[in-house]
Amino acid sequence: MDKTLLPTLLLTVALPAVVLPAFAADPAPRPTQRSSADILAQSPADDWRGLDAENTVLMELQTRDGVGQVLIELAPRFAPRHAANIRQLARGGYYDGLAVVRVQDNFVTQWGDPNGENEKLAKPLGKAEAKLPAEFSVSLKGLALTRLPDVDGWAPQTGFVEGFPVAADPKNDRAWLAHCYGMVGAGRGNAVDSSNGSELYAVIGHAPRGLDLNITVVGRVLKGIELLSSLPRGGPNMGFYDKPEQRPTIQRARLLADMPQSERPALQVLRTDSKTWGALLDARRWRSGWFVHSPGHIELCSASVPTRPTPPVQ
Amino acid sequence: MDKTLLPTLLLTVALPAVVLPAFAADPAPRPTQRSSADILAQSPADDWRGLDAENTVLMELQTRDGVGQVLIELAPRFAPRHAANIRQLARGGYYDGLAVVRVQDNFVTQWGDPNGENEKLAKPLGKAEAKLPAEFSVSLKGLALTRLPDVDGWAPQTGFVEGFPVAADPKNDRAWLAHCYGMVGAGRGNAVDSSNGSELYAVIGHAPRGLDLNITVVGRVLKGIELLSSLPRGGPNMGFYDKPEQRPTIQRARLLADMPQSERPALQVLRTDSKTWGALLDARRWRSGWFVHSPGHIELCSASVPTRPTPPVQ
DSSP states (O other): OOOOOOOOTTOOEEOOOOOOOSOOSSOOOOOOOEEHHHHHHTOOGGGEEEOOGGGEEEEEEEETTEEEEEEEEEOTTTOHHHHHHHHHHHHTTTTTTOEEEEEETTTEEEEEOTTTTOTTTSOOOTTSOSOOOOOOOEEOTTOOOEEOOSOOSSOSEEEEETTEEEEEEGGGTEEEEOOOTTEEEEOOOSSTTOOOSSSEEEEOSSOOGGGTTSSEEEEEEEEOHHHHHTSOOOOTTTTBOSSGGGSOEEEEEEEGGGSOGGGSOOEEEEOTTSHHHHHHHHHHHSOOTTOSOOOSOOOTTSOOOOEEEOOOOO | OOOOOOOOTTOOEEOOOOOOOSOOSSOOOOOOOEEHHHHHHTOOGGGEEEOOGGGEEEEEEEETTEEEEEEEEEOTTTOHHHHHHHHHHHHTTTTTTOEEEEEETTTEEEEEOTTTTOTTTSOOOTTSOSOOOOOOOEEOTTOOOEEOOSOOSSOSEEEEETTEEEEEEGGGTEEEEOOOTTEEEEOOOSSTTOOOSSSEEEEOSSOOGGGTTSSEEEEEEEEOHHHHHTSOOOOTTTTBOSSGGGSOEEEEEEEGGGSOGGGSOOEEEEOTTSHHHHHHHHHHHSOOTTOSOOOSOOOTTSOOOOEEEOOOOO
8 A cells, every 4th residue: 555645844846046925826836846855965065064163062961762962053143142151151061960841842842950949059150140131132234134035924024044043123123033943042030131041942843933032042953953852741830840850961061162173063054045045945835746736935934954964075 | 040931832911802913013012911821711611612522533652651642633524534534444443553653853743554555464444445535625615714814924814613723715715724733634645645544644843834735634633742742753764763663552543432431531622713712812912921022923823722621510
């Protein structure tokens, strides 16, 4: 019996980037050109970049399947104070030995100091700052936003900046990181300036865009989100684990810049201002092969930016 | 230190249902009225309905945490032939002993017969049909669509029908179930009419709306999606498990109608044509409390329909 099923997330066919209408009524598939795999295979070397060692954190997480790696890229252009503080916290060994404290299905996985709210037991922040200003948005002016033509209900403009999904409001000259799958934010209390990067979360479900502009987004998971998204869910209290023994431990978290070169992940990230990225997005708007209908549309959170092992020097 | 963090998915504050603009520029939070918890607590009994025993399947899944229950509501209004076939398959014990064969992060968990493509080893379908027509969409005319006023990039209209998220195209008189988190579809091969319900998948990530109109959606997970979403991810081949021993077993799947009354889950579902549902959606558009910014917007896949234990008869 022939019952396979569903294509993979990036297995389809593409046209070169064109600007598309927001909604194309009943669009038919366009003729097959290149598959996403081909687009990636044929991408010029210049469309890829290396990791920024000063802004990439490697977190080692102890789960019941062993120790796994979560690679997080910070976004200093959008949250400079938080990025600097997280850098400082990682350098000081702050995260080492802390834990995942919350996993709420279709929402977030959150980690930090389980004793963070107990003044006597809380782990000291070391040289990091305890109090930072909120960094919910930045000026849109001068930001190199690679815009998406596709309509978005949450913001007047969307697009990508240096690999990050960004929403923007030109009228108010604001731009902000969007809560797509795998984005990382800094937990806060009721005060907008109560986050400092000591407590972080990653989105593990349908993009909770309603959080946008309400909390400081500090980066994104480049690799390893599947470790955070497949953890056992916590209890009915917003997904917080009821018992300490349920909490997966963060063995350590290091800035790549502080690691020996040989231990750093040898990874490249596709540039989102490249033609390759545009072609990949088009391959998701206009599909063929298994698909019989093309939406003629994507949204900001429809696709995550590819990474690949650094190719050997020719 | 005060670092808590993020509200729950349904913890916020609401106005009674009003029609909202598609995008409200920089909307301020509206004055606090009722929280979502209060809206639910104060909901009239008539806003809730019981389970339809002929169209609800209880699947018992063996995971490494023990046996868990996944409750699936079929959608005969949208996929009558598939719903009837799945009913028949469940009645014949077809699913009992099958397995989860694929878990692809931020996409789908898929289950069925691991030997389904081997004619000699495949489990017989019994009285169920092997071949069904594709049921990708239905006529919009006469469909009681509770419309969302919010703009959607994927379809001209969206809304809810009997608890299901629905997209529609009035120009072509079409309506279809949308691939939101927790929706269940019938895997198919390259032929559009190659699904029969023997292989099913549930969405476990950001809504892959690009699948809409390409495959038959047969229902949704009413309870237990967190079991399917937290399974270990499969390998690089589209998330299929490499080894048989990785596959979680489906112990059995029964139609509620075939179960003794005492074993059926005593659950109610909120009606999506009720004022309570409208108020809950508004509570997500317009927030207060922890929130300092309201999007003035939701999308079709922003909220899932609440269930509750059946209250005792007064």
